[in-house]
Amino acid sequence: MRRAILLIVTLFGAFWWGTSTTMANADSNRTATNKYDITIDGNFDDWSGKPMTEVKEPGDDYNIKRESLVADDNNIYFYLNMSPEHGGGYSTLQPAGYVLNVGSKTFYVTFKTDGTLSDGTTVSGTVNAWNSENGGNGDLSQATMKVHRYKTANGHNDIMEARIPLSELKVAGGSQTITMKNANLGTQTLTATGGSTGPFILAGIGMVIALGGTGAFIKTKSKSKRQRNA
DSSP: OHHHHHHHHHHHHHHHHHHHHHHHHHHHHHHHHOTTOOOOSSOOGGGTTSOOEEEOOTTOOSSOEEEEEEEOSSEEEEEEESOTTTSOSSOSOOOSOEEEEETTEEEEEEEEESSOOOTTEEEEEEEEEEOTTTTOOEEOTTOEEEEEEEEETTEEEEEEEEEEEGGGGTOOOSSOEEEEEETTTOSOOEEEEOOOOHHHHHHHHHHHHHHHHHHHHHHHHHHHHHHHHO
C-alpha cells in the first residue's frame, strides 16, 4: 500500500513537472515569435484587449489620444490613435518627440512615413532611435511600422502601430521596466514590463509535492520499523 502511495505521489509530481515544463517551453516559443499576436499590417483589430492609456494635455478634453505599449523578451509594440473620440483637431500623426526608456537606457524615437498619407491609405515607415551612450542607433532596419489615415466627419484621423526589436536597441529582454512618453501629445507615461517566469514556479511546486510525499513515506516507514523492533 505504501509503495502504491509513493508511486502515486511521484507520478503526481512528475505530472506537474512535465506540465509546467511544457507550459514553459510553449511560452518560450510564443515569446520568440510574438507573445501578443500583434501583426504590423495596418489592421488594428489585434490591439483589442491590450492595455490602453488616454493621453492628453491638462485641461484639454478634446485632443485625447489613445496609446498602448507592450513588450515581450524580443520586441516592443506601440500603438497610437491620434483622435479616437472626434476624428478631428490634432489628428495628424506626431512623428517625433518620443522618449523610450528600456531599463536604464534612454532612446529618442522618430517615426518617419515612407509615403504621403491621404484619406483611406495605409503607408509603411521607418523607425529611428537615437541613444548617445550607444553612439546613436539611427534607422532600425528590423523595426516595422504602419500608419492608416481615414476620413472622418471632422477631417481625418491617423492610427499607427510599430514593432521595435530590442536587439536593435542593443538591450536585453526580460522583466525590466519599459516606458514611453511624448510631451507633444500629453503628460502621461506608458509603462510595460517584458518577460515572464510564471511557468517555472509551477515546476517548482510539482517537485516540492513529489519530494514532500517521498519524505513522508520514508518517515512513516522508519517509524514502523522502530515499532516492530520495540
